[in-house]
Amino acid sequence: xxxxxxxxxxxxxxxxxxxxxxxxxxxxxxxxxxxxxxxxxxxxxxxxxxxxxxxxxxxxxxxxxxxxxxxxxxxxxxxxxxxxxxxxxxxxxxxxxxxxxxxxxxxxxxxxxxxxxxxxxxxxxxxxxxxxxxxxxxxxxxxxxxxxxxxxxxxxxxxxxxxxxxxxxxxxxxxxxxxxxxxxxxxxxxxxxxxxxxxxxxxxxxxxxxxxxxxxxxxxxxxxxxxxxxxxxxxxxxxxxxxxxxxxxxxxxxxxxxxxxxxxxxxxxxxxxxxxxxxxxxxxxxxxxxxxxxxxxxxxxxxxxxx
Numbered sequence: 023x024x025x026x027x028x029x030x031x032x033x034x035x036x037x038x039x040x041x042x043x044x045x046x047x048x049x050x051x052x053x054x055x056x057x058x059x060x061x062x063x064x065x066x067x068x069x070x071x072x073x074x075x076x077x078x079x080x081x082x083x084x085x086x087x088x089x090x091x092x093x094x095x096x097x098x099x100x101x102x103x104x105x106x107x108x109x110x111x112x113x114x115x116x117x118x119x120x121x122x123x124x125x126x127x128x129x130x131x132x133x134x135x136x137x138x139x140x141x142x143x144x145x146x147x148x149x150x151x152x153x154x155x156x157x158x159x160x161x162x163x164x165x166x167x168x169x170x171x172x173x174x175x176x177x178x179x180x181x182x183x184x185x186x187x188x189x190x191x192x193x194x195x196x197x198x199x200x201x202x203x204x205x206x207x208x209x210x211x212x213x214x215x216x217x218x219x220x221x222x223x224x225x226x227x228x229x230x231x232x233x234x235x236x237x238x239x240x241x242x243x244x245x246x247x248x249x250x251x252x253x254x255x256x257x258x259x260x261x262x263x264x265x266x267x268x269x270x271x272x273x274x275x276x277x278x279x280x281x282x283x284x285x286x287x288x289x290x291x292x293x294x295x296x297x298x299x300x301x302x303x304x305x306x307x308x309x310x311x312x313x314x315x316x317x318x319x320x321x322x323x324x325x326x327x328x329x
């Protein structure tokens with residue numbers, strides 16, 4: 023496995039037996055078993071070297087650059103202590119296994135996953151661009167909503183994966199508006215009842231579109247629910263309270279704040295203060311109180327800005 027001769031390893035003192043593996047003199051795993059350091063120092067040293075301890079047995083995965091004719095090899099070392107009848111440590115057995123092929127396979131899988139993530143991100147950005155081409159007044163709206171929603175989610179200390187789902191859902195939450203005629207989206211006057219009914223279909227249409235994409239998060243459901251309200255007065259399903267996903271509650275707050283803060287075809291921008299007043303006045307009624315409190319903190323204490 024190693025391509026090394028016994029004479030290069032056996033009988034070499036002062037850690038010189040490690041030179042054929044690493045090109046330098048250094049302790050191998052078995053030396054850790056005979057360490058005379060305190061328990062705390064010992065555990066800290068194991069942690070620094072990524073050594074795993076299970077009971078009395080130690081194991082570590084390393085890269086030995088001098089093996090395989092200079093190409094290097096990944097090895098898994100395992101050191102097991104030997105005790106005499108009185109429980110005294112008298113020796114140890116260390117085994118070394120070549121895991122290069124496994125490591126290469128793992129790296130290939132990781133690279134494939136990274137490529138898939140890039141493709142998915144490119145798909146998301148393309149969909150966002152398509153939606154904003156049809157609705158120039160909302161250009162940047164989804165991106166800004168996504169940024170605010172993520173800022174709120176981070177302040178709420180949500181897990182990274184959940185925040186990523188909120189980010190993607192924020193970028194795509196209005197994709198259903200591709201179904202709405204542009205003359206309605208850009209109408210500078212008040213919408214008729216029929217036009218408003220058509221506008222209210224965009225969460226359902228968006229959800230149907232997003233369900234096609236195999237996201238790792240409930241993106242379609244978040245988009246479907248982002249106009250639902252705590253008291254059941256929202257749309258499209260009139261959900262209330264715990265029926266609404268937390269991610270959708272956060273997105274609802276971010277969506278309202280961004281929409282009121284910026285210009286729309288039918289009105290000028292109302293400004294950040296009016297937007298924050300809206301969510302504050304309706305906290306616990308229309309909007310989730312935790313999401314509202316954190317959103318206010320994001321602006322007042324963290325000085326959040328859309329640009």
